[in-house]
Amino acid sequence: MARNRGRFLVLIAAALIFSSALASSIFQPISDSHRSAALELFNPLGGSFSSVEKTYEELRTFEVLGIDKRSDISTAACQSVSEILGSSSSTLKDLFYALKVNGILQCGIKEDVFEGVASRLQAIVGGASALLDFYYSVGGLVLIKGQTSKDDLYLADAEGVFRSIKLWTTLAWNSPTLSRALLGLVADVALSQSDGRWRYNSNNPESSTFAAGLALEALAGIVSLSSSEINQSLISTTKNDILKLFDGIEKYDDGAFYFDEKLVGAREHQGALSTTSSVVRGLTAFAAVTSGSLNLPSGKILGLAKFFLGIGIPGDAKDLFNQVDSLAFLESNTVSIPLILSLPATVLSLTKKDALKVKVNTVLGSNAPPLTVNLLQVLRSGSKDTSLIESQELKFDPENAVYTLDALPKSVDVGKYTFVFEMVLHDSDHKNLYATGGQIRIPIFVTGVIEVDSAEIAVLDSDLGSIETKKKIDLAGENTVSLSANHLQKLRLSFQLSTPLGHAFKPHQAILKLTHETKVEHMFVMGSSGKQFEIILDFLGQVEKFFYLSGRYNVQLAVGDAVMENSFLKAIGHVDLDLPAPPEKAPQPPAQPLDPNLIYGPKAEIAHIFRAPEKLPPKKLSLTFLGLTLLPFLGFLVGLLRLGVNLKNFPSSSVPAVFATLFHLGIAAVLSLYMLFWLKLDLFTTLKALGFLGAFLMFVGHRILSHLASSSSKLKSA
Amino acid sequence: MARTTSSDAQALFHSLRSAYTSTPTSLKIIDLYVCFAVFTAIIQVVYMAVVGSFPFNSFLSGVLSCVGTAVLAVCLRIQVNKENKEFKDLAPERAFADFVLCNLVLHLVIMNFLG
Known part of the structure; x- marks a missing residue:
């Protein structure tokens, strides 16, 4: 709500800035x-x-x-x-x-x-x-x-x-x-x-x-x-x-x-x-x-x-x-010495009865020679060449060195005007000495409090137009109107605006806003005829626009203008709408604009999902089974001892003994290479090393085994 | 009946044992080796039954290493046995060389699978 009000104020401020740019x-x-x-x-x-x-x-x-x-x-x-x-x-x-x-x-x-x-x-x-x-x-x-x-x-x-x-x-x-x-x-x-x-x-x-x-x-x-x-x-x-x-x-x-x-x-x-x-x-x-x-x-x-x-x-x-x-x-x-005509204020309030003040200075701000300032014309901006007043002279206040017009001309109402001034030097010798610049046109804003009258909100029956409920509202004070309507009825809001001089006033903005509980907003521009502003909302024709959203709608009215001193954004109350259930292909309400804090704020932290670690057995159990696997090996050794195994068959002559030793060392080397493969090497390194070791082992193994075979066959034949 | 059975069984075991004592020592070593491998495999299977099969490839490698080497040892025993006429011409040294080579290849695969 506060944000919406802020948006309206920004609009009004923009209008004011635009007007001050004109005055520059x-x-x-x-x-x-x-x-x-x-x-x-x-x-x-x-x-x-x-x-x-x-x-x-x-x-x-x-x-x-x-x-x-x-x-x-x-x-x-x-x-x-x-x-x-x-x-x-x-x-x-x-x-x-x-x-x-x-x-x-x-x-x-x-x-x-x-x-x-x-x-x-x-x-x-x-x-x-x-x-x-x-x-x-x-x-x-x-x-x-x-x-x-x-x-x-x-x-x-x-x-x-x-x-x-x-x-x-x-x-x-x-x-x-x-x-x-x-x-x-x-x-x-x-x-x-x-x-x-x-x-x-x-x-x-x-x-x-x-x-x-x-x-x-x-x-x-x-x-x-x-x-x-x-x-x-x-x-x-x-x-x-x-x-x-x-x-x-x-x-x-x-x-x-x-x-x-x-x-x-x-x-x-x-x-x-x-x-x-x-x-x-x-x-x-x-x-x-x-x-x-x-x-x-x-x-x-x-x-x-x-x-x-x-x-x-x-x-x-x-x-x-x-x-x-x-x-x-x-x-x-x-x-020629330039004389500068300036106004302390170019926004004059009609309600406060501000006097029109004009200063004439040299460029460095010192006083001008004796002269008269005339207000030649007052032109309503937009309509040209029809002056609202006769030419008149501004009164000089020697104390403050200011030319004033005590009261604004009667015909001047709120709005934008162009005032046309002229400086007339008293001394004719000065006319060659000073540059006054002829007619000087200055844009002026005349503001005032706009009267808001006979505001009322009503719910009408659609077919007959008869009034079901009608409530007066006071747009100067607080209102909490509570209404209820269904889709066969109409909502009517009306009020009157008039300037301090009693003329009709048409502001820049006269907007009715309905806000659903789910923050879906609907804006309606108020139409006017003369002083009277009126809008009739026929809910039957609007159900689709309302996205078939039943429930409570807050009603707000905004009336604003650069020259309106009492621009307002007022909460009027709420309407409980009873709309039919949406058909199948009904449009969905638009997504609400994201909060900028959400867009530019910190992102939600990313929670990474890791695979839960497998349940591992207690260390003791594993170590126990490691010991158990060694048991058969012990049994194997014990069995060997029981069988009375010996190494008597190990070759005794030097050359075969060397080959036999190398053969066993080769096997041990291949096994330790496998160990390394398990621990850190990759397959290619392992295979390369295995190639060399295998060739060696083949050679050595062939020599020793053929030696053993020949000796045993000799034994047999003998 | 039961008595006769037990005595028969005893007689059977006895004859088996006496027959086995005549087996050459080298075959006995191989038998011992096969038993050692099979028991190691059994212990690993028991461990898996107790703990669960989580590093399944490790379990498989361990068991297959044991079973594989046992099978190879059995093959070796078949070839080395002198009473087996089928492999009469095959020198036991050649059989042993086959055994060593197959074991090396088997364990290369096992190690690769161990992870």
Whole structure:
């Protein structure tokens, strides 16, 4: 019984999960769960990260999420940063990330160290031909500029000021090189592709979207480093490239946009997340340093934000960094800042009079600028284009920063709905700054307590339809109805369901279950007309289905739906059925499903049957008879003595004596061979040995016996 | 009547015994040997009657070994007996060789059957 109830609950749970899967297209901004996930994922082994890149990813993630954990690792991190910056053998990539870590931690690196690194990076920029070299060296120079100019503010001594000015003089002097580098990058058709993607270097034929993001970031760096104005035509060429790149954007059904590498199987293949993340970094960096609009549709920026939020909480530190870092760039970008509309709850109870609450946040969860949220339409799922309500405005609660609709519209009953929202920004200047995404459709479940009325169970006479017994049942409480019927009668169960608003309600499941004493189950789906649910079981037509099993049947009723708050599986009572005896060819009731414990549990132990050992006599008796068998032998020996047997006839001359001895020894040998055959040898070994022994014995026996015969015949003739 | 019978029997036994004393020693040895074999067989049969025939092949081997060797010994006696004119030309040594050979073959079979 408990198992059956469990099965029903699983069905209902499956329905609920399905409904929550529908609701998953709602994007929630970054929340505390991301913070706890970050603390869990970035758990350095032994207090230090394996590489400075990982250290940067951790620090950046914590910085964006507002977790103050710098002091834990800053000492070790700063030490490795100063080691990397001080060493002339450290790689370009390590230099770049060390500078990034320093940008967050402010490790207090000396100016002359920066100067050395800067001159090294400039040398690399001048001679670079691969995209990654440009990316790391230009990025490094931008970071040095940012970090030293900050230090500059606090410099008290003139010498330091002088030195920092000198540094920037060298940079300014070098800016023609930088411009050349930009020229080289943009104009070099070898790296930039016609579809906006880039190649890593001129030897590599694979063009990559990930590389395009890196290139954009490097170009942004060059623009910001250059002291003179960069040629506007170069900038607009790059903007065109960005637009082309966005033509290749890909889309999910829920409105999320993302970039993916088209070339699968390429060396250093990047996933959709890191590719999109790279493009977002490049795009926002480039948009930040150039003036003028990029003419990118705000919907695509919002779609990118949806992509990152739609991931949820990644299980990998690198993915989490990419997600959080990109969202941070989107949060502060100059193209358009996405605003995310989210609902704390998408299941609203009509009975509890839940208010509809809507939140509007930026991607990182901070408050949105002043705006109005309108509920444009409420659509019943399944029926399209007929809104149940007029458009109305949601009330803003400034304290909790929540937009609420106090009471659900009167026409909204229990069921599945699609609510259509719209955000209207108050300030017209903001309209270009923020991406609101137009109409936002969100699936909503409205649940409620369903009223169950006038439930009754009755036994009817078949021919007349007259009621024999009829009992009212209370489906909210406990029932123990006891009925009896025979195969000429009918069982009728009926009840009414109505929604809180008094409409008819048709649940997913309304099932009558009869269970015989022998656990044979029968399910019947209840039919409905309007509010009324009724089933009439004609036992005459069902006898075969019931396998002619008379006896007690337990009656259960299950009514369940995802939006029904009081779904139930109730035992109603039992019916004693009197069915005719089965005819000869009546079907047998199906075997009950085996208990899984029996299938997967331990097998019954196998009892081996051995032949019972034969009854053996007591040992003493056997030994006694062994002695008895020796007795005749003794008698034989005694008899021989009595007869006065002697060995006088044994040949006295040497040669026949030897043969005689050998003859007797041969017989003894054959007998002992038989003994061995009995104890351990097999027949073949024995026969082989017997062949040799027999031949020997034959020879020896022939010699001695012929000798004896000749001597006796001599005796006779003499 | 009874008296005469017993005295007759006594006389019969007496004459038998006196006749038997004249039998050559070699034949007496063979007779003794036959008796020895037969008694051994009888003891084994008694044992089987007391205990049961469980290792039946062992019992059979034991009894047949005794009976077989007794039969062979009887055959030997027939051939060796000088008064038996039928085997007059057969040397007793040849008869003995036959006896030994048959015994060896018999016991090879017995041993195989013993298990």
